[in-house]
Each structure stands twice: as C-alpha cells, then as structure tokens.
Amino acid sequence: xxxxxxxxxxxxxxxxxxxxxxxxxxxxxxxxxxxxxxxxxxxxxxxxxxxxxxxxxxxxxxxxxxxxxxxxxxxxxxxxxxxxxxxxxxxxxxxxxxxxxxxxxxxxxxxxxxxxxx
Amino acid sequence: xxxxxxxxxxxxxxxxxxxxxxxxxxxxxxxxxxxxxxxxxxxxxxxxxxxxxxxxxxxxxxxxxxxxxxxxxxxxxxxxxxxxxxxxxxxxxxxxxxxxxxxxxxxxxxxx
Numbered sequence: 001x002x003x004x005x006x007x008x009x010x011x012x013x014x015x016x017x018x019x020x021x022x023x024x025x026x027x028x029x030x031x032x033x034x035x036x037x038x039x040x041x042x043x044x045x046x047x048x049x050x051x052x053x054x055x056x057x058x059x060x061x062x063x064x065x066x067x068x069x070x071x072x073x074x075x076x077x078x079x080x081x082x083x084x085x086x087x088x089x090x091x092x093x094x095x096x097x098x099x100x101x102x103x104x105x106x107x108x109x110x111x112x113x114x115x116x117x118x
Numbered sequence: 119x120x121x122x123x124x125x126x127x128x129x130x131x132x133x134x135x136x137x138x139x140x141x142x143x144x145x146x147x148x149x150x151x152x153x154x155x156x157x158x159x160x161x162x163x164x165x166x167x168x169x170x171x172x173x174x175x176x177x178x179x180x181x182x183x184x185x186x187x188x189x190x191x192x193x194x195x196x197x198x199x200x201x202x203x204x205x206x207x208x209x210x211x212x213x214x215x216x217x218x219x220x221x222x223x224x225x226x227x228x229x230x
Contacts, residue, residue, distance in 0.1 A: 004161075032216060041126040043207060044162070044220045093161050097216050104150045104169065104211075107218060109161035 002028050004096045006110035013084055014118055021079045021113045023094030029074035030096035034107065035067075038091040050077040084117045091115075126205065128225045137195040137228075141208035141221045146189065148210035152218070153182060153193045156205045165193070165206075195226075203228045 003026040013019050023033055031052045036044040048069050049057045056069035066088075068080040077096075081088055091114055095107040131137050143151070149170035154162035168175045168182045168191075175182050181194040191208050208221040 006161075034216075034218075041225075043223050046217065046219075049217070091159075095161075095218075104213060105152060105164055105167050106216065109154075109163070111161045112159065114159065 002096070002098050002108040004094065004108050004110040006092075006094055006113050008113060009111060010114045010116075012116045012118065015085050016083055018080055018082045019084055019115060021081070021092055021094075021115070023077045023079070023096065023110055025075045025096040025108075028096070028098055030077075031074060031099055032097040033071060033077040034095045034097070035069060035077075035079050036093045036095070038093060038112075040091075044093060047079075081115065084115070086117045089115055089117045126223055126225050128227065130227045130229060131198050133198060133200060133228055133230050135198055137193075137198045137202070137226060139193045139195075139206050139224045139226065141191040141193075141224075143189050143191060143208065143210045143219075143221065145210060145212075145219065146186075147212055148219075149213050150211050151182070151184060151191050152209045152211075153180075153191075154207045154209060154220075155202075156207060156223075158204075162207060191221075198226075198228050200228045200230055202226060 005024045007022045033050040035047045038044050047062045050069045050071040052071045058064045071077040093112045095109045152167040153165040156162045166177045166182050179196045183192045205223045207223045209218045211218050
C-alpha cells in the first residue's frame, strides 16, 4: 500500500523560532498533498492543499505567511511554521493523494508530527 | 456548513461486545464516506468506506451503514477487542474533488 512518512515525529521549539516539517510519499509520486492540524481531543482540520509546482491553496482562516508550504518535488512537501508561538502547538498531519487510482480512497496519511512551542 | 469537531464523545465497551459508533454528516452533496481509526499519537488509518449509492458495506469485523435521508453514518465493530481502542473518525467527500471533511470523532475504550 501507499506509505507516507513525516519528519520529525516530535519537535519542541522556543517561541519565535521557525520549524519545518517534512511529508514524503515513499512509494508513489504525489502531485497533491494535504496538511491538517489536530488539537487535543478534536478532529482533523484541513489547513491547506499542496500542489507540486504551484502555490498551495489555504483554507479560510489559515495564515499563508505563517504556515509556509513548499511542494518542490513529487514526493516531498514541507510545512514551515514561522515565528511559532505556544498556540501553534498541535499535531500536524499530512496526507498524500495517490494519482490515477480507481479507488475513491485516494488519500494516505502520514504518522503526524507533534509540535510543542515553549 | 461543515462538520467541525468541538468535543470528543466517548464509548466504553466490554471486550467481546459489539460496538456501534455514529456520525452525522452535514453536506448532502457528499457521495463518498470513510471511517478512520486513529491511535494515540498516530495518523488516521483507513478502516472501511462506502459510496452514497449503497446503504451497507461489510468488512472484516466491521460494517458501515449509511442513511442518506437523515445524513447519518455508523460503524459497527463485532467482537470488539482491546486493540480496537482508539478514536474513530468519519470523513466525507465529493467524488468530484479530493477534499476530505472529518467528523468530530469518537473515543472507543475497550475494557478487558
């Protein structure tokens, strides 16, 4: 099956610093990847859709200058949380869309990255 | 509007019992539904899916029921095991797009 990895799995940073999270599709090429944020005991909320070679599409209320997304290759998308603050502490999950599949189950999720901002 | 998770309902069952987890969806235009299992500190894991032209689909120990009239989805787990303890989310999408919208989730705890 399609495998998606994330790195790092956990990161702790100081307030005001920037943190980069990587999302990789390991055995397929993904033209589209998605970034979600999940607060404790809450659901996954879509932050943005990342398209290879073009600008990401951000959901309403998500600051594009704070959450920088780069999808420079067909197997890698990165999310950079700039000038992180404690309220950015969350579980960040990416998913990758398997192209040209006959199945409607076309999104495969990474294991998530726990960000803690002190 | 969209389904937004604001709290996490809980369900506690005894090992061996059957579990039923419910989900209400909001978009009548959605025509594809998925159930995911999420263990603590991990990403969502696909369990089973169903298209809107069906009202029931069975997998191994799991059954999904869809009632489009009342926009309700349920997941039935037979002979629940301790390894089934997790948060279960329903998600919906339209076949014309890739965007998934997640429901609020239910924390299932299986007591030995």
